[in-house]
Amino acid sequence: xxxxxxxxxxxxxxxxxxxxxxxxxxxxxxxxxxxxxxxxxxxxxxxxxxxxxxxxxxxxxxxxxxxxxxxxxxxxxxxxxxxxxxxxxxxxxxxxxxxxxxxxxxxxxxxxxxxxxxxxxxxxxxxxxxxxxxxxxxxxxxxxxxxxxxxxxxxxxxxxxxxxxxxxxxxxxxxxxxxxxxxxxxxxxxxxxxxxxxxxxxxxxxxxxxxxxxxxxxxxxxxxxxxxxxxxxxxxxxxxxxxxxxxxxxxxxxxxxxxxxxxxxxxxxxxxxxxxxxxxxxxxxxxxxxxxxxxxxxxxxxxxxxxxxxx
Numbered sequence: 001x002x003x004x005x006x007x008x009x010x011x012x013x014x015x016x017x018x019x020x021x022x023x024x025x026x027x028x029x030x031x032x033x034x035x036x037x038x039x040x041x042x043x044x045x046x047x048x049x050x051x052x053x054x055x056x057x058x059x060x061x062x063x064x065x066x067x068x069x070x071x072x073x074x075x076x077x078x079x080x081x082x083x084x085x086x087x088x089x090x091x092x093x094x095x096x097x098x099x100x101x102x103x104x105x106x107x108x109x110x111x112x113x114x115x116x117x118x119x120x121x122x123x124x125x126x127x128x129x130x131x132x133x134x135x136x137x138x139x140x141x142x143x144x145x146x147x148x149x150x151x152x153x154x155x156x157x158x159x160x161x162x163x164x165x166x167x168x169x170x171x172x173x174x175x176x177x178x179x180x181x182x183x184x185x186x187x188x189x190x191x192x193x194x195x196x197x198x199x200x201x202x203x204x205x206x207x208x209x210x211x212x213x214x215x216x217x218x219x220x221x222x223x224x225x226x227x228x229x230x231x232x233x234x235x236x237x238x239x240x241x242x243x244x245x246x247x248x249x250x251x252x253x254x255x256x257x258x259x260x261x262x263x264x265x266x267x268x269x270x271x272x273x274x275x276x277x278x279x280x281x282x283x284x285x286x287x288x289x290x291x292x293x294x295x296x297x298x299x300x301x302x303x304x305x306x307x308x309x310x311x
Contacts, residue, residue, distance in 0.1 A: 004036065004038045004060055004097075005036075006036065006095065008038075008097065009036045009037070009038065009095035009096065009097040009129065010095050010127065011127055011129050011156060011158045014127075014156065015156065015192060015211075017190055017192065017211070017213070018125050018127075018154065018156055018190070018192070021121075021123075021124055021125045021154050021189075022124065022125070023123055023124060035091075035093050035094050035095065036060060036094075036095050036096075036097075037060060037061070037062045037063035037085070037094065037095070037096040037097070038058065038059060038060035038063060038096075038097050039058075039059045039060075039063040039064070039065065039083065039097070039098045039099065039100075040056065040057065040058040040059070040099045041054065041056070041057055041065065041081065041098075041099065041100045041101070041110075042054070042055045042056030042057070042100075042101050042103070043055065043068075043079060043081075043100070043101070043102045043103075043106040043108050044102075044103050044104040044106050045077070045104050045105045045106050045107070050077055051070065051076065051077045051079065052068070052077060052078060052079040052102075052106040052107050052108050053068060053079060054067070054068050054079070054081070056101075061086055061087075062085050062086055062087035062094070062096075063083065063084075063085060063096060063098065064083075064084050064085075064086065065081055065082065065083055065084060066082065066084065068080065068081055068108075069081075069082075071306075072303070072304075072305075072306060073306070074303045074304045074306070075107070075301065075303040075304075077107060078107045078108060078109060079106070079107070079108045079109070080108070080109045080110075080111075080308075081108060081109070081110045081111075082110075082111060082112065082113050083098070083110065083111070083112045083113065083144070084112075084113045085112075085113070085116075088117060089116065089117030089118060089119050089148075090116065090117070090118050090119065090126035090128070090155065091119050091121075091126065092119070092121035092122070092123050092124045092125065092126060092154075093123070093124045093125075093126070094126045094127070095126075095127050095128075096126075096127070096128040096129070097128070097129040097131075098128070098129065098130045098131065099131045099133075100130075100131070100132050100133070100140070100142070101132075101133040101135075102133070102134050102135055102138035102139075102140050102167075103135045103138065104135075104138075105137045105138060106135075106138045106139075106140075107138070107139045107140075107301070108139070108140055108141070109140075109141040109143065109308075110140065110141065110142050110143070110144075111142075111143050111144055111145065111308055112144040112145045113145075114145055115145045115146045115147070115148050115176075116144065116145065116146070116147045116148065117148045117150065118147065118148065118149040118150055118153040118154075118155045118188070118191075119150050119153060120150045120151050120152050120153055121152055121153050121154055121189075122152065124154075125154035125155065125156060125190075126153070126154065126155050126156075127155070127156040127157065127158075128155075128156075128157045128158075129157075129158055129159075129160075130142075130157065130158070130159040130160070131159075131160045131162075132159070132160070132161045132162065132163075132169060132171065133162045134161075134162065134163045134164060134167045134168070134169045134237075135164050135167060135200075136164040136166045136167055136200070137164075137166060137167060138164070138167045138168075139167065139168045139169075139300060139301060140167075140168070140169045140170070141169075141170045141293055141296075141297075142169065142170065142171045142172070143170065143172050143289065143293065143308070144172070144173070144174075145174070146174035146175070146176050146230075146282050146285075146286075147173070147174065147175050147176065147191070148176050148178060148179065149175075149176075149178050149188035149191050150178060150179055150184060150187075150188065151178065151179075151184045151187035151188060152187065152188065152189055153188045153189065153191075154188070154189045154190050154191075155188075155190070155191050155192070156190075156192045157192070157193045157194070158193075158194045158195075158196075159171065159193070159194065159195045159196070160196055160197075160198075161195065161196070161197040161198075161235070161237065162197070162198050162199070162200070162202075163197060163198075163199060163200075163205070163237040164199065164200045165199050165200065165239065165240075165271065166239055167237075167238075167239075168236075168237065168238040168239070168242075168296065168300050169235075169236075169237045169238075170234065170235070170236050170292070170293060170296055171195070171234070171235045171237075172232065172233065172234045172235075172289050173193060173195075173210075173231075173232065173233045173234075174230065174231070174232050174282060174285050174286065174289070175191060175193070175210070175212070175230070175231040175232075176229070176230055176282060177219075177229045177230075180229075185229070186214035186219050187214070188214060189213070189215060190211070190212070190213045190216075191210075191211075191212050192209070192210075192211045192212075193209070193210045193211075193233075194207070194208070194209045195207070195208045195209075195233070195235060196208075197235065197237055197272070199271070205237060205267060205268075205269070205271055205272060206235065206267050206268070206272065206274065208233070208235070208274065210231065210233060212224075212231075225278060226278070228260075228261070228278035228279055228280055229279075229280055230260075230277075230278065230279045230280065230281065230282055230284070230285050231276075231277070231278060231285075232260075232262070232275075232276070232277030232278070232279065232285035232288070232289060233274075233275070233276060233277070234273075234274070234275040234277070234289055234292055235272065235273075235274055235275075236272050236273040236274075236275070236292075236296060237267075237271065237272040238271075238272060238273075238296065238300060239271075240269075240270050240271055242296075242299055242300055243266060243270050243271070243272065243273060244270075245299055246273060246295055246296055246299050247264055247266060247273055249295045249299075250264045250273070250275060250292055250295060251264055253288065253291050253292070253295070254275075254288070257288065259279060259281075259284035259287065259288065260277050260278055260279030260280075260284045260285060260288060261277070261278050261279075262275060262276055262277040262278065262288065263275070263276055275292065277289075290305065290307060290308075293305050
């Protein structure tokens with residue numbers, strides 16, 4: 001039996017909100033070929049070229065990657081990696097798992113080729129596990145494109161982020177209301193995103209949950225999204241001596257923008273930051289996230305960030 005089976009790709013302790021949907025499919029069953037997406041990626045700094053390179057990779061469609069790219073003129077050692085899904089999105093019964101490990105002072109920016117689309121579902125749900133392991137002196141930017149939940153879709157994502165106290169990781173999420181152009185604004189059943197982070201000794205750094213059920217609760221109410229439609233979350237795990245200056249510069253960005261609203265708070269123990277953003281358009285939230293990446297990269301690596309190149 002393959003190691004990469006259904007149990008390997010299925011999150012533990014699935015919330016009760018999804019158990020009501022955990023019924024068999026009438027078409028291709030959960031766990032069959034094409035329903036399990038696996039990506040394993042190991043990145044290290046090459047001792048000869050000093051560039052970060054892919055030392056280990058394994059993928060199982062509908063997840064895959066191509067070779068690492070080196071796009072930053074000011075920091076040519078950084079590896080850019082694009083996660084690709086040939087299926088175009090997550091279907092009912094799909095179970096995805098992504099494992100990314102950085103060792104030996106690796107520096108990388110990981111993103112998706114395009115938005116993550118959660119297709120309409122009449123049975124079951126879709127899920128994704130993201131495991132990030134960032135070792136000492138490593139640096140990772142995990143900045144995927146937005147999530148687009150279609151009408152009647154159900155999506156559960158759990159992200160486990162293990163970051164050494166002497167390493168840095170930026171992790172972001174953007175959640176849209178759906179296919180607005182098709183009049184599918186907040187027509188999905190549930191989107192549940194859980195983020196947990198620990199350090200190298202498995203000491204808890206944060207747990208954060210974003211759960212939105214538009215058909216159960218009023219999304220437009222005060223304290224949820226109010227008059228905004230786009231939710232952005234950014235988590236920064238970095239050495240304590242970097243936290244204050246990074247927070248100060250992020251707060252200056254947030255106070256000076258008219259594109260969106262947001263807040264930036266220190267994590268317990270002051271070993272990182274959590275940024276929550278609300279906006280009306282994806283590009284507004286994306287621009288702020290890119291500004292945050294620039295701030296962190298400048299303060300941690302002393303290099304610039306020129307943006308992300310996508311077709």
